[in-house]
Amino acid sequence: MDEETIRQAQKKAGYQLLSSKEVYKNPWTAVREDRIIHPSGQKGLYGIVERGVFAVILPQHEDGKISLVRQFRYPVGERLWEFPMGMWETRSDVTPEELALGELREETGLRAGELIHAGTMYQGAGYSTQKGHVFLARNLVRGEAEREATEADMTVHDVTLAQFESMLANGDITCMVTIAAFAQIRARGLI
Numbered sequence: 001m002d003e004e005t006i007r008q009a010q011k012k013a014g015y016q017l018l019s020s021k022e023v024y025k026n027p028w029t030a031v032r033e034d035r036i037i038h039p040s041g042q043k044g045l046y047g048i049v050e051r052g053v054f055a056v057i058l059p060q061h062e063d064g065k066i067s068l069v070r071q072f073r074y075p076v077g078e079r080l081w082e083f084p085m086g087m088w089e090t091r092s093d094v095t096p097e098e099l100a101l102g103e104l105r106e107e108t109g110l111r112a113g114e115l116i117h118a119g120t121m122y123q124g125a126g127y128s129t130q131k132g133h134v135f136l137a138r139n140l141v142r143g144e145a146e147r148e149a150t151e152a153d154m155t156v157h158d159v160t161l162a163q164f165e166s167m168l169a170n171g172d173i174t175c176m177v178t179i180a181a182f183a184q185i186r187a188r189g190l191i
Helices: 003-012 096-108 161-169 176-187
Strands: 016-025 029-037 043-051 054-059 066-073 078-082 110-122 131-142 155-159
Touching: 003 016, 054 066, 054 096, 054 110, 054 176, 066 096, 066 161, 078 176, 096 110, 096 131, 110 176, 131 176, 155 161, 161 176
Parallel strands: 054 131
Antiparallel strands: 016 029, 029 043, 066 078, 066 155, 110 131
């Protein structure tokens, strides 16, 4: 949704915008403060994290195995198991499919012959505008990864679906985007 459509929806829901200002910005993230009046009449403040569209991809191989990446996530100080995912801070003119194919190739070296859009999601709609697209990738061909410098420690691992589900059940997978993407793909009967 564009900013004007969002503003109209907020107004229709009874929110009044008093002021809005950008308080921080880098190539990946901007933070905005909106001073508002809630529908109840109470004044409030929203700190909103603005980020670009992302894609998350579940790569499924011909033998049924799926690929996960593992990387150190600086903000939480842990190495996480995740599906390949990301956004392009330098380009906003790409389709979700182009983004998904690019992120898959960049992080894993995999090229997908088939890409199935399985849904959309917001990553933290209570504080962020970031919207993501969920894809299942099939007919995979291995190639060289094209990782950015910030992804140098990333590793790729192929696991069976049973191993993945065991990792979920044991709490080894804690990335909410990976968990939500799997739920969307599974709920649609795609895997």
